[in-house]
Amino acid sequence: MEKKYHQQVYSGVLGKLLGVYLGRPVEGWEYEDILTTFGDVYTYKNHYTGAPLIVPDDDISGTFVFCRSLRDFGYEKIKSEQIGETWLNYIIENKTILWWGGLSRSTEHTAYLRLKEGIKAPLSGSKELNGKTISEQIGSQIFIDTWALMFPNDPEKTAYFSREAARVSHDGIAVEAAVFLAVMESLAFEEKQLDKLIKQALFYVSDELKELVETISDVCEKAKDWREVRQWISLHHGYDKYPGGCPMVTNHLVVLMSLLMARDDFHQSIMIATSAGWDTDCNAGNVGCLNAIRLGLDAFKDVGNLRQLVSDRMYVVSSDGGSCITDAVIESRQLIADSCLYTGASYEKPTERYAFEFPGSVQGFMPIKLNKFSQALTKISNTNESSQENGLKLSFEDLGRGSAASFGIDTFIDLTPKGKEGTSYFDVICSPTLYGSQPYFYEIEVDQEGLMIQHFYHYFDENDELACYMEAELELHKGTNIIQSIAPDFGGRPIYQLGFAISSTKTCSGDVIIRQLSLDQEPHHYELLSSREMTKSLTPWTTNTSWLNMFVSSAEKFAPDYQHTVAISHKEKNGVVTIGNSKWRNYSVSSNVVLGCQKRAGLVGRAQGHRRYYAGVLQDGKACILLMLNGKEVVLSAKPFDYQLEKSYQLELFFFKNQINFLIDGIKVVEAKDKILSEGGCGFLVDCGLIQAEGLLIKKTEGD
Incomplete structure (x- = not known):
C-alpha cells in the first residue's frame, strides 16, 4: 500500500507539471484566439511563443515552496502564521514565485507586503484588510496540491492545512475552493469516482461554494460537449461578472468542467482546461494533479510525448537557490518524507540525488x-x-x-x-x-x-x-x-x-x-576570484554575468566591483546573498570583506532560505555568531572586537557537525555549538549599508 501511495504522489507531481506546461504558453490569451490558432490544445505550444518548454512558473514554485513550512517548523500542527513566515523566508521581493503586480492589484503581492509590515497571517490575506475583490482571486487554489500529496486519503488533515495555507493570502470563497480541491485530491488516492469525490469534499466547505459546485455538475451532466459548458460559464460566471483581474469562481468552474467532461481521460482533461482559456496554466495544473492522483501512472499512457518531453524537469525558484533545478522525483521524495515524519510512518528516502525509483522516471536526463x-x-x-x-x-x-x-x-x-x-x-x-x-x-x-x-x-x-x-x-x-x-x-x-x-x-x-x-557533496576547494578575473568583458554596469548569476540575492544592490569581486548594499535589515547546494553540511566559507557604513556585516552559512541561517558578523564593537530562525534572531556567542570601518578583514565561518567557528584574519575569535540547522548554502550578510567582498572560498571541513 505504501508503494502504491508513493507512486501516486509522484504521479500527482508529474500531472501538475504536464498541466502547467501545457497551459503556460497560452495563459492570458482570449478564448477565441486559442480556438482559431490551435483548436483543441493537446500538445505543447511553447515553440509558438518562442519560450523553452521548462520555464519558471508561480504555479510550480509556490506549490512546492510554501508546503516547506511543515518541515521548517518541526512537523507540529502549524497555522497560517507559520506558513506566512515560510513566505517571508523563501520569497525574494519583486523576484521570486509571485506575480508582483502591486499592492491591492496582485493578491499575493498584497499579502506579502502585509507580512513584511509585520501583519501576521491570516490577517495578511483577510478581506477585512485587503477587501473582498483582492481576497477572492485565484491564487489559493494554485498552490494547494502539495497538502493533499502529503496527506493521502486523509481529508481532515488536508482540509486543515490547505485552509491555513490559503488564508495567508486569501479569504472567503477563494479559501473554500482551495480546500474543496485539496480534499478531492486527498480522497482521490482511494476513491476513483469523480461524483463521489465531489460529494464527499462538499462536507468540508461553505454553502456558497456548494451551490456553485452543484450547479456546474448539473450543467455538465446535461451538456453535449465541454464547449457548451464553457459557454455557460462565460455567460454566467465569466471574468466580466466579477471584479479583479483573475477571479477564483470562473477558474474553479473551469477545473470542475474539465474533470467532469473528460472523466477518466487525463489528456482530455488538461486539454479542456487549457483550450477553455482564462488562467490556463493554473487550471490545467490543478486538473492534471488531481486526475494523475486518481488515475495513477496509467494516466500517462495515452498522452503522446508530453511526459517524455518534460522528462521530470522543473524549476522551483526561491531564496534557496540550490534547490531551483529539481525534478518530479526529488520533489515527490520530499513530500513523502515530510508526510512520514509528521505521521510517524517509515520511509527509506534514497540518499543519492538520482536513483530513478519511480516507474518511468528519468530525472531530467x-x-x-x-x-x-x-x-x-x-x-x-x-x-x-x-x-x-x-x-x-x-x-x-x-x-x-x-x-x-x-x-x-x-x-x-x-x-x-x-x-x-x-x-x-x-x-x-x-x-x-x-x-x-x-x-x-x-x-x-x-x-x-x-x-x-x-x-x-x-x-x-x-x-x-x-x-x-x-x-x-x-x-x-x-x-x-x-x-x-x-x-x-x-x-x-x-x-x-x-x-x-x-x-x-x-x-x-x-x-x-x-x-x-x-x-550533493560539498566541494573540496571552490574559489571565486576577482570580478576582472571572472569575466574579461566586465564594465562597472555589467550585472548579468554567468558567475554573478550563481548567487541568490535579496540585497537591494548586488553587483561586481572594479576593485573587489562584489559590492552588496541593502538599506534595511537582512540583506542576504547566498550560493551553494542545500545539502552542504561540513564546510567553511571565507572572504576578504571591506566594511562600509553599516549596522552589521559578515558571512552566512547553512542557509535554508534567507531567514533561516547561521551568521558570523561584526556589530556594535563585537564579533558574534548568530542563529536566524524563521525571522527570529538568537546570539549564540559574542566577544568584543575592535573593528574599523573601511578596513578589509578576512572573515571565515566554519562548520563541522555541531561546531561553529568565526575566524577573523585567521584567528578563531568566537565559537559556538548548535544543531538546529545541519545543512544549507553560504554567502554574505549586510544590514543597512554596504560591504565589498574580494573573492570567496568554500572548503570541505574534516574537523576543528
Whole structure:
C-alpha cells in the first residue's frame, strides 16, 4: 500500500507539471484566439511563443515552496502564521514565485507586503484588510496540491492545512475552493469516482461554494460537449461578472468542467482546461494533479510525448537557490518524507540525488549532442518499466568510431542575455548543483566488453560563452562499474551541464544502465576570484554575468566591483546573498570583506532560505555568531572586537557537525555549538549599508 501511495504522489507531481506546461504558453490569451490558432490544445505550444518548454512558473514554485513550512517548523500542527513566515523566508521581493503586480492589484503581492509590515497571517490575506475583490482571486487554489500529496486519503488533515495555507493570502470563497480541491485530491488516492469525490469534499466547505459546485455538475451532466459548458460559464460566471483581474469562481468552474467532461481521460482533461482559456496554466495544473492522483501512472499512457518531453524537469525558484533545478522525483521524495515524519510512518528516502525509483522516471536526463561525434543514443527509459529494478536505461545503435551515445543533465541555467531571452516573465534565480572540485560518483552497468565512457562538462568561459571540456576516456568492463570522479575547476565559473559519452572501438548496439548518481557533496576547494578575473568583458554596469548569476540575492544592490569581486548594499535589515547546494553540511566559507557604513556585516552559512541561517558578523564593537530562525534572531556567542570601518578583514565561518567557528584574519575569535540547522548554502550578510567582498572560498571541513 505504501508503494502504491508513493507512486501516486509522484504521479500527482508529474500531472501538475504536464498541466502547467501545457497551459503556460497560452495563459492570458482570449478564448477565441486559442480556438482559431490551435483548436483543441493537446500538445505543447511553447515553440509558438518562442519560450523553452521548462520555464519558471508561480504555479510550480509556490506549490512546492510554501508546503516547506511543515518541515521548517518541526512537523507540529502549524497555522497560517507559520506558513506566512515560510513566505517571508523563501520569497525574494519583486523576484521570486509571485506575480508582483502591486499592492491591492496582485493578491499575493498584497499579502506579502502585509507580512513584511509585520501583519501576521491570516490577517495578511483577510478581506477585512485587503477587501473582498483582492481576497477572492485565484491564487489559493494554485498552490494547494502539495497538502493533499502529503496527506493521502486523509481529508481532515488536508482540509486543515490547505485552509491555513490559503488564508495567508486569501479569504472567503477563494479559501473554500482551495480546500474543496485539496480534499478531492486527498480522497482521490482511494476513491476513483469523480461524483463521489465531489460529494464527499462538499462536507468540508461553505454553502456558497456548494451551490456553485452543484450547479456546474448539473450543467455538465446535461451538456453535449465541454464547449457548451464553457459557454455557460462565460455567460454566467465569466471574468466580466466579477471584479479583479483573475477571479477564483470562473477558474474553479473551469477545473470542475474539465474533470467532469473528460472523466477518466487525463489528456482530455488538461486539454479542456487549457483550450477553455482564462488562467490556463493554473487550471490545467490543478486538473492534471488531481486526475494523475486518481488515475495513477496509467494516466500517462495515452498522452503522446508530453511526459517524455518534460522528462521530470522543473524549476522551483526561491531564496534557496540550490534547490531551483529539481525534478518530479526529488520533489515527490520530499513530500513523502515530510508526510512520514509528521505521521510517524517509515520511509527509506534514497540518499543519492538520482536513483530513478519511480516507474518511468528519468530525472531530467536528456540526450546532449557533441559536435565531434554523431549521436548513437536512441532512447532514454527506466529499467523498472520492464523489470523490478530501477535504473536509467540508455539504448544505442551503430555505436562505433566517430559516434557516441551522449547524454547528461543540466546543473545550471543559462541566464546570460542570450540564454534568458524569452524564458518567462518570472525570474529564474538559481545556484548550480555542481561546482568545481565537487565529488560525485555513480554506478553503471554495461552488457558487453569494449565500451568506454567520457565525462564532459559544458561551462561558461571567461567571455561568458558556453565551452565544452572532455576528460580522458575510462574503460568499462562488462557488468557493474562504480566510478568516482571530481568536477574540474574552471576558475570558479559555473558548470552548465554534466555529461557522459559512451563510445566503442567497434560498431555495436546495446544498453548501458545507470543505477544511481550521487551529486550533493560539498566541494573540496571552490574559489571565486576577482570580478576582472571572472569575466574579461566586465564594465562597472555589467550585472548579468554567468558567475554573478550563481548567487541568490535579496540585497537591494548586488553587483561586481572594479576593485573587489562584489559590492552588496541593502538599506534595511537582512540583506542576504547566498550560493551553494542545500545539502552542504561540513564546510567553511571565507572572504576578504571591506566594511562600509553599516549596522552589521559578515558571512552566512547553512542557509535554508534567507531567514533561516547561521551568521558570523561584526556589530556594535563585537564579533558574534548568530542563529536566524524563521525571522527570529538568537546570539549564540559574542566577544568584543575592535573593528574599523573601511578596513578589509578576512572573515571565515566554519562548520563541522555541531561546531561553529568565526575566524577573523585567521584567528578563531568566537565559537559556538548548535544543531538546529545541519545543512544549507553560504554567502554574505549586510544590514543597512554596504560591504565589498574580494573573492570567496568554500572548503570541505574534516574537523576543528
